[in-house]
Amino acid sequence: MSHDHDKKFVYADNAATTSVHPKVLAAMLPLLGEVSGNPSSLHQKGREAKQYIDSAREKVASVLGCDAKEIYFTGCGSESDNWAIKGAVQNYLERNKTDKCHIITSKVEHHAVMHTCKALEKKGIDVTYVGVDENATVNPDDVVAAMRDDTALVAIMMANNEVGTIEPIKEITKRVKEKNPKVVVFTDAVQAVGHIPVNAHDLGVDMLAFSGHKFRAPKGVGGLYIKSGVVCKALIEGGGQEKGKRGGTENMPGIVGMARALEIANEEMQDDNARLAVLRDDLIRRLLELPNSRLTGHPTKRLPGTASFTFEYIEGESLLLMLDMMGICASTGSASSSKSLEPSHVLLAMGLPHEIAHGSLRLTLSHETTQADVDYIVECVTKVVNRLREISPLGRN
């Protein structure tokens, strides 16, 4: 069955990563060539590089609705997540001369947030993992109810990487700040920035993480918004780069590329999203026609390109590999996709039983996805699900 279709290829894993936009590559090339200076140098080559990085910071700030001085460049989304969480906690501990405090996060966070919180837990920091409803939405009431006198940080993602649900970050932030304005609110917006409108000042959050390669910049560059007046201790000490907050000579091509990519994403967002939502909804409607299939994540408050499902009686890795052989790149939260025995923590937190969570599939579309691609995905997923169900002993009664 894998050879029915020759050379057809559909990349439907854009939440994992995207391809570099040609205009982004063009913007980066001078930084890999003649613009070779170190922005920390005082001489002309340094000043030239400094202009590029200043301009990049302005562009990013303008799209994210904040001031340039509030944008810090990092090596990736995971670094931004680690920095925000550890930096905020460290500041709380130092300010309050204590070695104990409390963090509130959710059960559906990306591993970069979840594992950072787990690591802090081992060091004696208390962590509350608030649950979600069946659509993976965090209830602001639950966050507020979890707040304690020693709560230092609330870390809730803006959009879920597995099921695409958009969380009520503005509401959560407002409610947390009403109860205690000193609590730092951080959002991992890695899946949101470049895909849905994100305005840092309007959201009211204190910190917000993003990653370039999720919106057509290259891998290896990310950023963290830190609101003016909010203190986040440095994670990487060094030669005073990023106002002494993040050491290390700047990834100039990456930073310039990320700024250009964000500008392009912002310009094209409205048109792209209108078109994407139509394709996504068509894909969802047609795949839900398969018996014993379900949509995971919020039915409407979801990322425009994300369609995620479970198919009962089959296992996600098998599904993924058969689709791969048909030229379709997708993703699964099944246990087999990782080394653990557990399926996706996100699907389990949404209340799905293990056996159903093992049969998950995530398809994430992009500006390049066409109606013909969606037709092909529907045709192939239908074939593969039916084929794997023929092999499976489940669902026969």
Added chain:
Amino acid sequence: MYSEKVMDHFTNPRNVGEIENADAVGEVGNAKCGDIMKIYMKIENDVIVDVKFQTFGCASAIATSSMATELIKGKSVDEALELSNKAVVEALDGLPPAKVHCSVLAEEAVKAAILDYYKKTGKDTTELEKICTGCCESCSAHDHHHDIPTDED
């Protein structure tokens, strides 16, 4: 990640299906762990004349089921009892360490089917009763003879 043989047996699994009025049926694993294997046998004069399987699981679970059925087809029940997970892994040109438990499941599915046959034919089942439940968790919990690498990295 997977050998060509694994991919071959995954994409074109041999002996898929069920046998009506089978002389032996064995099922191991559970849906919670993400693997279930069910093996059906037609046995004549203690020889496995036909064998079929149904598997819910990852690519290596399907491939090991397929290979295990190939290895025991036409063999005597006694010979089939000697099938080890290691033999299944070797016949597939290897499995990633994290997937070796699938070969254990295949071995146990064969043994579970033969246990069923022993019970139906009134043979002594003492030795076979010791087989594990087939859940991936129990595989690491009991000290069996399975060949599983301890370091999964």
